[in-house]
Amino acid sequence: MKLILLGAPGAGKGTQAEVICNKLSIPAVSTGNIIREALKNGTEMGLKAKSYMDEGKLVPDDVVIGIIQERLQKEDCKNGFILDGFPRTIPQAEALDAMGVEIDRVVSIEVADEKIVERMSGRRVCGKCGASYHMLYKQPSNEGVCDACGGELIRRKDDAPETVEDRLRVYHEQTEPLKDYYAKSGKLRTVQGQEEVADTTRLTLAALED
Numbered sequence: 001m002k003l004i005l006l007g008a009p010g011a012g013k014g015t016q017a018e019v020i021c022n023k024l025s026i027p028a029v030s031t032g033n034i035i036r037e038a039l040k041n042g043t044e045m046g047l048k049a050k051s052y053m054d055e056g057k058l059v060p061d062d063v064v065i066g067i068i069q070e071r072l073q074k075e076d077c078k079n080g081f082i083l084d085g086f087p088r089t090i091p092q093a094e095a096l097d098a099m100g101v102e103i104d105r106v107v108s109i110e111v112a113d114e115k116i117v118e119r120m121s122g123r124r125v126c127g128k129c130g131a132s133y134h135m136l137y138k139q140p141s142n143e144g145v146c147d148a149c150g151g152e153l154i155r156r157k158d159d160a161p162e163t164v165e166d167r168l169r170v171y172h173e174q175t176e177p178l179k180d181y182y183a184k185s186g187k188l189r190t191v192q193g194q195e196e197v198a199d200t201t202r203l204t205l206a207a208l209e210d
Ligand code: AMP
Pocket: 009, 031, 032, 033, 035, 052, 053, 054, 056, 057, 058, 059, 060, 061, 064, 084, 085, 086, 087, 088, 089, 092, 158, 167
C-alpha cells in the first residue's frame, strides 16, 4: 500500500500515519520530521530549511523532492509507505509521478480552519523522536514525557498562533489543489477528522478499502 495523507497542518496526518503504519507494517515517511531531524543535527539541508519552516512557509520543492527521492529508495519502503506532509505542491506530486511511484490511495483528512487553530494551541511533540501529542486529545501517560522514548514534550516553534495562520494560508493556496489532482485519477478519498483519534483511524482505514 502506497498511501498519501493530505490535510491542513494539525488535521492529524502525523498521528494517523503513526497508528496506521503499525497496523499495515509499512513505514510512515514525514518530510517535516526528516527536516526537523536534519535541523537538530545541524546539516546543511536543515540549516537551509530553517528560515522557511520558522516562518510557516514551504521549503523549496527541489529540497523536499531530493529528501523524498532518497528516503523512498531505502529498503523499508519496498512494500509500501505512508507519506505524511508530502506532496504539498503540484510540482512535488508531478515529481513523485516522474519517479515512477504508483500511489494506491490518497486520503484527505478534513478539519475546519477554526478547529485547526484550536488544536494547534494544544499540540506538543517529542523533542527527541518527533512523536506527536495533544494536551486534550492525545495525552501522554506522564505529563510532558514521551510514551515512546521518554523524551521531553515541547511546542513546535511553527505552532505559534501567528505562524499557524500563515501555514493555513499556504495550505489552501498550494496544497489543497492536490485534492483535484488526485481526484482526477480516482485515488482521492476524504474523511472528516474526528475528535477521537481512533474514530479518524477507523474512517481512514475504511477509505483504504473502497
Ligand atoms: P509538517 O511537520 O508536515 O507540518 O512540516 C513542517 C514544515 O516543514 C512545513 O511548514 C514546511 O516548512 C516544511 N515541510 C514539510 N514538508 C514539506 C513539503 N512537502 N514541502 C515543503 N515544505 C515542507
